[in-house]
Amino acid sequence: MARLDLNRSGEMEVFVRVVALGGLSAAARSLRMTPSAVSKLVSRLEARLGARLINRSTRSLTLTPEGQDFHDKAVRVLADIDEAERSVATTATPRGRVRVNSSVPFGVHRLIPLVPVFTARYPEVALDLVLTDQVVNLMDERADVAIRVGPMPASQLMARKLVETRMTVVASPDYLARRGTPETLDDLAAHDLIGFNFSRSLDGWPFVTAEGQRITRPVTGRATAGDGETARGLALAGQGLARLSLFHIGPDLEAGRLVQVLEAFNPGDIEETRAVYVGHGGRLPSRVRVFLDFLAEEVRF
Known part of the structure; x- marks a missing residue:
């Protein structure tokens, strides 16, 4: 009689998590296991199957053809197990x-x-x-x-x-009364622009010129923010122009606490x-x- 192995689904789950997260260490953190335990489990799985599933190096992890095939089938098996459990526990209370x-x-x-x-x-x-x-x-x-x-x-x-929303440049009425409302992109040189003090995917603010050319202007000013809510607060306090999402500042615009500027040059990018x-x-x-x-x-x- 064939040996009954009750750990197969567990091995599959660990293997699928290793592939999903791209490494043994990341999978170990996710599963609250040690990297050595995850490595031994994958090695045991390979030994049981008689095939190498993963090519390991110090910096990368790639699947062998056998590993890709096993991964695809394991994902389907785990999904079937999950569906079977849900089908008999539909009344279970999430906790x-x-x-x-x-x-x-x-x-x-x-x-x-x-x-x-x-x-x-x-x-x-x-x-x-x-x-x-x-x-x-x-x-x-x-x-x-x-x-x-x-x-x-x-x-x-x-x-x-x-949700998705458009970005826009805004300022408080008080700031615009003191510093003037920018009408052209060249006017930005005379204004404080509220930037972020952490790495962003875009180094400046994007605009589109009257000729349709997309350009980026650097963000310079006397105040920076560590998050979007702080940038909003600085703009509300009259500390400069900020570029924020309509999803974030919609109520401020409706109440007149912030005013949109340079909309003619807005590239319409979506966040x-x-x-x-x-x-x-x-x-x-x-x-x-x-x-x-x-x-x-x-x-x-």
């Missing part, structure tokens, strides 16, 4: 803690106001919130979901778009906000799945 890392503007203006609604709907799910505009490693922070704004680099992480998470083949804890579904349902522009 546990969801660790969320969010950009500051989204967290302050959208997420925090929705927390009472979510906790009332799912009383056995707790939210652990961290707000930062710094780009963080999802696994290093041990976050279940990260709310990320702007371009998303190539990654094995999954992403769910929540996307996404919920980023680890999950392949639909394998998500119910506590994380209901949180993602809740965001998709409730977040509106």
Whole structure:
């Protein structure tokens, strides 16, 4: 009689996580295991199958043809297991803690106001919130979901778009009364531009000229911000021009606290906000799945 191996699905899950995160160490952090334990498990899996699945080097990890084939089948098997469990536990109540890392503007203006609604709907799910505009490693922070704004680099992480919005340059009426309203791009040289004091994908502000040429202007001023909400606060305090998303400052524009400027030169670029998470083949804890579904349902522009 063939030996019954009860660890096969566990081995598959670790292997799929290694591939998804691109390394043994990242997978170990995600699974709360040691890198050596993950490495031994993968080696044991290869020994049992009689085939090398992964080519390892100090800087990269690539799948062999056999590894790619096994990975694709493992993802389907794990998805089937997850579906089988869900099909007999549809009445199970989501419970546990969801660790969320969010950009500051989204967290302050959208997420925090929705927390009472979510906790009332799912009383056995707790939210652990961290707000930062710094780009963080999802696994290093041990976050279940990260709310990320702007371009998303190539990654094995999954992403769910929540909202998209146009960017615009704004200032307070008080600032414009003191310094004048810029009418041309050359006028920017006489103004304070509120920038960010962390690395951004774009070094300056993009504009389009009257001739249709796309250009970038450097951001110089007497104040910088560590997150979008601080930049908004500086603009409201009359410290200069800021370039922010309409999703972030819509109420300020409606109330007249901020005023759009240089709209004739706005390139119309769109900024996307996404919920980023680890999950392949639909394998998500119910506590994380209901949180993602809740965001998709409730977040509106």
